[in-house]
Amino acid sequence: MPTYTPPLRDMQFVMHEVLNVADEYKALPAHAEVDVDTINAVLEEGGKFAAEVAFPLNISGDTEGCKLDKTTHEVKTPTGFKDAYAKYVEGGWPALSCDPEYGGQGLPFVVNQCFYEMLNSANQAWTMYPGLSHGAYECLHAHGTDEQKKLYLPKLTSGEWTGTMCLTEPHCGTDLGMLRTKAEPQADGTYKLTGQKIFISAGEHDMAANIVHLVLARLPDAPPGSKGISLFIVPKFHVKADGSVGERNPIYCGGLEHKMGIHGNATCQMILDGAVGTLVGQPHKGLAAMFVMMNAARLGVGNQSLGLTEVAYQNALAYAKDRLQMRSLSGTKAKDKPADPIIVHPDVRKMLLTAKAYAEGGRALACYCALLLDKELNHPDEKVRKDSAELLALLTPIVKAFITDNGWQATMMCQQVFGGHGFIKEWGMEQFVRDARINMIYEGTNTIQSLDLLGRKILGNNGATLKKFGKLVGQLVEEEGVNEKMAEFINPVAMLADQMTKFTTEIGFKGMQNPDEVGAAAVDYLRVAGHLVFGYFFARMAQVALRQIAAGSTDPFYQAKLQTARFYFAKLFPEVQTLMRTARSGSKVLMDTELALA
Amino acid sequence: MPTYTPPLRDMQFVMHEVLNVADEYKALPAHAEVDVDTINAVLEEGGKFAAEVAFPLNISGDTEGCKLDKTTHEVKTPTGFKDAYAKYVEGGWPALSCDPEYGGQGLPFVVNQCFYEMLNSANQAWTMYPGLSHGAYECLHAHGTDEQKKLYLPKLTSGEWTGTMCLTEPHCGTDLGMLRTKAEPQADGTYKLTGQKIFISAGEHDMAANIVHLVLARLPDAPPGSKGISLFIVPKFHVKADGSVGERNPIYCGGLEHKMGIHGNATCQMILDGAVGTLVGQPHKGLAAMFVMMNAARLGVGNQSLGLTEVAYQNALAYAKDRLQMRSLSGTKAKDKPADPIIVHPDVRKMLLTAKAYAEGGRALACYCALLLDKELNHPDEKVRKDSAELLALLTPIVKAFITDNGWQATMMCQQVFGGHGFIKEWGMEQFVRDARINMIYEGTNTIQSLDLLGRKILGNNGATLKKFGKLVGQLVEEEGVNEKMAEFINPVAMLADQMTKFTTEIGFKGMQNPDEVGAAAVDYLRVAGHLVFGYFFARMAQVALRQIAAGSTDPFYQAKLQTARFYFAKLFPEVQTLMRTARSGSKVLMDTELALA
Structure with a gap:
């Protein structure tokens, strides 16, 4: 059976030593009082919840899965899920980073980020129930009417109710412009929604008294395509004016998907059979409103893979120290044992270090993004808010895609460490x-x-936002460029930052002549950008470690950070070479393949 | 529901146009009569069996899994598996490449290779039942006594009985030297075996009248470690002198593993409770005898992933042509439809072409290896037999590791093409x-x-075998070096072959000073070697295609081959750049990580 220990020291390192979040928060009126001790104390408790309540239900939840009663349309979640959720609500966890106006604790997003990393390590399937509520909360907080906020936000904040996002339909996922669910205006100002949604995570369950569905649909006068989509709140049970729960609304689960993973989460086909909803934001502008939720969700998904990478690493490390098999190639290491622990083998270490480096790079990036979100929402200076928002928009697709691709690699490698037992x-x-x-x-x-990153976020403004990130790299080079000890960490990043400019311009130029060039390069480009960002954070982490060591610290933690950074630059970062080459090899070899793909 | 069409044309291309197997077989007395039509006719029938009998049971077998009756120790395989096996036996398929002396059809291994590729595409879990028999057959054919051969080979050839290999124990997988199962000599010349084996594929099932277990165990006087292991035949039911089945032998299934995949195959914990067996080969030399089976199994495992790559590709291609979503970046392609089929998107094509290239490269390599095996076993010239054996030994770890790593990538990408539906x-x-x-x-x-390849097969004889493969590349360069049309296919391979010499020498030199350098470089090295081999075969396939086109062929098949080869060299092959760099970055960043991996 796997184990999980919350990586509190690593989180504290990123938050307090690398990002100095408490100092940053002094400039934010909403968080000026938040200090290091508070953050640490909250996360210590949060870690206990993750490890002691959510984690023990991970394997059992996967084995048992969810069950739909086809008569009542009610979903039973795996044994223990409901109780764990009750404890989560009781502990006040849903309110962590919510607005105090609606009962929230008003803590910064960085705290929520770290808390959710631990929940994801512990139990991704369970965590999706409260996780989706958070996106619904943010969407309504940004776009709801005062009345909608008053009715829904307190219950989402307390966790009494949960939320979902209902976008996908059988014939449209990425291409939401094709969606068909209809919303008919009623005399009382509400709408009746009819249609079918699929892949609705946490769409139905037995954990909360009500479920707040945020549903994309078309009004009768909607223009075709993505400019004709509106957003609605459609609660499972009607909500009375006093906030109490009324009759059942005809939005129900028609079926559960059988999936490769996250078995503990109910992935629902949702039927809307004249379900009553209220409009969120402007008619036909639903996609823009939903993007608040989608951006939050994309950061959340990166965080899911960060959590999985960490827990997989911890278990593979423990196994590699414990499992005896073969002798070290360079001579017996454990003379008193019948074989050496497999951690002596270079490739086993490579697999472990890959997962470790991906976890540490991902954590630094994800915490940095949460800090940007705090600044975007709460910094008094408009320019800082705008810059933070822009940088966050740039980094969001990297968090989503780079961390999840890395997480796939990392969890696979950690599984490989176990041999057949994996x-x-x-x-x-x-x-x-x-x-x-x-x-x-x-x-x-x-x-x-990758298309969002390269097409919209980078080429869309001629690389201006990328340059802003480049400035951060430049700043680090300026600070540490003469420090010989930093050279091994800074040189590769500085060189890549230089190459990125030309690389981006080249693709942009080719893309103007043929947009398929952007599509052909985008996935490779995103990984290069991911390494630029990870490389930058590994250099900053090394900087902190070197400073601590120079100041006399003998804490092995700092030497460990340098070892991981060295591994990262030697074994993982160099893939940028191949990626820039394959990205440059263009679209022709992909598109001139009519016969190969016949 | 997925579909599967046997890729007969692609197999014929590799066998008859690239490798000219029928010509090669003219030099082999055992196969001198085998002609193109016979091979094609057998594979056409074999493809029908795979697609019509084995494939329809793939998803249902996965869903249903195997069931163990804990009282009788009998395993029930998924519905339909037993019937399919009966049809397989009835069709004479087990005998395809078996020795006519024992009832076999005596066809070359190339035919069996292609047949098994199709079975693996159709149903890997089912195919493992007959697949393991084949390894047991080969092991006994090479190392059994005349009596053992007479008793067991006819039944394995007919498929009346199946075989297994019983190696792993709970505390030892890779490190077989630690195994503990005991074999006590009996007065009648037999042995009583006691111990526990795990991860025994097809260890117990309801498909055959008897199961022939090949079991590694220790004699009482065995020296410690891998030099004290002997090999035994331990049948599920005793076999009488007349070949009929007798009493139950106490070797039974104590439990079935719950696994990530291949649910339709019974992965058994096997208990040997004084089970009676007979010795195969010399005492304490069991590992060498078992290696005949292991080498066959390693080629077989590469073939499993080749099969999965092909079937995943076929289904992803069909979906990509069918699924409408978004418009092409370079302008609407399907004006009459609400969106373009997703195959218009460059990255979707990249994922499809990756799978296609891995399937085609893998098929060429696997067929080539089967041809080498035929020559090793049947060529009248001893030098050819020896050279073939050596080259096959070099390529075996590449088939096993490169094709399966590629298969993981390819099946993942094909799944990704399906979006959420995947x-x-x-x-x-x-x-x-x-x-x-x-x-x-x-x-x-x-x-x-990778350690077998780099440590044993390459550095173990100072690169002599690698040079033999290098000669094949040199020969191709000589043949086509002045052909401008071949330059794009030949140049990258020729350059890599050149670089490999220095690259190998460098690692070998470092490895002499510190063996961990070999362990640190091996996995990257194997992928570089894999691309050298794939690159060589892509160049040869391009050569055939260009010759056909030059000769006036208008069959689009040949243009398709060129398109796939161009894709391969532009998008997949270039990873050798990064791999050579990371391999060269050495072991220090892996080994000096005591604190990071604390």
Whole structure:
């Protein structure tokens, strides 16, 4: 059976030593009082919840899965899920980063980010129930009417109710412009929605008193395509004016999907049979409103794979130290044992270090993004808000795609460390791989993320935002360029940052003549950008470690950070070479393949 | 639901146009009569069996799995598996490449290779039941006594009985030297075996009248380690002198594993409770005898992933042509439809072409290896037999590890083409990924394969065998070096072949000073070698295609081959750049990580 220990020290390192979040928060009126001790204390408790309540239900939830009663349309979640959710609500966890106006605790998103990393390590399938609520909360917080906010936000904040996002239909996933669900205006200002949605995570369950569905649909006068989509709140039970729950609304689960992973989460086909909803935001502008939720969800998905990478790493490390098999190639290491622990073998270490580096790089990036979100929402200076929003928009597809692709690699390698035992369910490793698989697909496939990054976020403004990130790299070079000890960490990043400019311009130029060039290069480009960002954070982490060591610290933690950074630059970062080459090889070899793909 | 069409034309291309197997067989007395028409006719029938009998049971077998009756120790395979096996036996398929002396059809291994590729595409889990018999057959054919051959080979040839290999124990997988199962000599010359084996594929089932277990165990006077292991035949039912089945032998299934994939195959814990067996080969030399079976199994495992790559590709291609979503970046392609089929998107094509290239490269390599095996066993010239054996030994770990790593990538990408639907069981794509996962683990993990390749097969004889493969590349360069049309296919391979010499020498030199350098480089090295081999075969396939086109052929098949080869060299082959760099970055960043991996 797998184990999980919350990586609190690593989180504290990123938050307090690398990003200095408490200092940053002094400039944010909403969080000026938040100090290091508070953050650490909250996360210590949060870690206990994750490890002690959510984690023990991970394998059992996968084995048992969800069950739909086809008569009542009610879904029974796996044994223990409902109780765990009750404890989650009781502990006040849903309110962590919510607005105090609606009962929230008003803590910064960085805290929520770390808390959710731990929940995802513990139990991705369970975590999706409260996780989706959070996106619904943010969407309504940004776009709801005062009345909608008053009715829904307190219950989403307390966790009494959960939320969903209902976008996909059988014939349209990525291409939401094709969606068909209809919303008919009623005399009382509400709408009656009719249609079918699929792949609705946490669409129906037994954990909360009500479920707040955010549904995309078309008004009768909607223009075709994505400009004719509106957003509606459609609660499972009607909500009375006093906030109490009324009659059942005809939005129900018509079927549960049988999936490769996340078995503990109910992935529902939802039938809307004249379900009553209210409009969120402007008619036909639903997609823009939903994007608040989608962006939150994309960061959340990256965080899912970060969590899986960490827990898979912890278990593979423990196994590699424990499992005795063969002798080290360079001579017996454990003379008193019948064989050496497999951690002596270079390739076993490579697999472990790959997962470790991906977890640490991902954590730094994800925490940085959460800090950007805090600044976007709460910084008094408009320019800082705008810059933070822009940088966050740039980094969001990288968080989503790079961390989830890495998570797939990492969980697979951690499984591989177990040899044949990795294939057996009881060890828990194969579940991490199966759960990690969905993260590359949902909330926009990783190909879609790469097009968002290269096409919209980078070429869309002629590389201006990328230059802003480049400035951060430049700043680090300026600070540490003469520090010989930093050279091994800074040189590769600085060189890549230089190459990126030309690389981006080249693709942009080719893309103007033929847009398929952008589509052909995008996936490789995103991985290069991912390494630029990871490389930057590994250099910053090394900077902190070197400073601590120079200041006399003998804490092995800092030497460990340098070892991981060295591994990263030697074994993982160099893939940018091939990626830039394959990206440059263009679209022709893909598109001139009519006969090969006949 | 997925579909499968046997890729007969592609197989014929490799066998008859690239490898000219029928010409090669003219030099082999055992196969001198085998002609193109016979091979094609057999494979056409074999394809029907795969597509019509084995394939329809693939998803149902996965869903249903195997069931153990704990009282009788009998295993019930999924519905339909037993009937399909009966048809397989009835059709004479087990005998395809078996020795006519024992009732075999005596066809070359190339035919069996292609037949098994199709079976693996159709149903890997089912195919493992007859597949393991084949390894047992080969092992006994090479090392059994005349009496053992007479008793067992006819029944394995007819398929009345199946075989297994019983190696792994709970505490030892890779490190067979640690195994503990005991064999006590009896007065009648037999042995009583006691111990526990795990991960025994097809270890117990309801498909055959008897199961022939090949079991590794220790004699009482065995020296410790791998030099004290002997090999035994331990049948499920005793075999009487007349070949009929007698009493139950106490070797039974104590439990079935719950696995990530290949649910239709019974992965058994086997208890030997004084089970009676007979010795195969010399005492304490069991590992060498078992290696005949292991080498066959390693080629077989590569073939499993080749099959999965092909079937995943076929289904992803069909879906990509059918699924309408978004418009092409370079302008609407299907004006009459609400969206373009997703095959218009460059990255969708990249995923499809990756799978296609891996399937075609893998098929060429696997058929070539089967031809080498035929020559090793049947060529009248001893030098040819020896050279073929050596080259086959070099290529075996590449077939096992490179094709299975590629198969993991390819099945994942084909699943990705389906978007969210790829995660849903009913589409069948996620099963291909789950089934493909085990192929990187069993019969020696891919790390073990890489050590076998670099440490034993290459550095072990100072690169002499690698040079033999290099000569094949040199020959092709000589033939086509002045042909401008071949330059794009030949230049990258020729350049890599040149670089390999220095690259290998460098690692060998470092490895003499520190063996961990070999362990650190091996996995990257194997992938570089894999691309050298694939590159060579893509160049040869392009050569054939160009000659056909030059000779006036208008068959689009040949243009398609050129398109796939161009894609391969532009998008897949270039990873050798990064791999050579990371391999060269050495072991220090892996080994000096005591604190990071604390």
